[in-house]
Amino acid sequence: MTTVSSNPILSSSSISGDKVVNRQGEDLGDIKDLMIDVDTGRVAYAVLEFGGFLGLGSKLFAVPLSAMELDTANHHFIFDQDKESLDSAPGFDKDHWPNFADRDWGASVHSHYGVRPYWE
Secondary structure (H helix, E strand, O other), rough: OEEEEOOOOOOOHHHHEEEOOOEOOOOEEEEEEEEOOOOOEEEEOOOOOEEEEOOOOOOEEEEEEHEEEEEEOEEEEHHHHHHHHHHHOOOOOOOOOOOOHHHHHHHHHHHHHOOOOOOO
């Protein structure tokens, strides 16, 4: 049985590089970074890298941390998306990161993944 936890305390370095899979077990990439809202002290987004080969042609996505679940037994995150929907999601490349403090942008990201913005 898989143990899914929603309240552990982890270091950012232990999460960086973690695999992200969907409920079907398909590999959706790995976590490259965490974005922290310093006003609230909350991790607002995990930056997920998906696609490409050896880092070439991959795309980055800001995924609200609340849209994923931690699977501690398998040391990865579960993200309830399929590859096709993630491939068509709004993303960015390593040289053009969005303004993570822009609430309009953030609201659209949260809406895309069907989760409530963390600041509400």
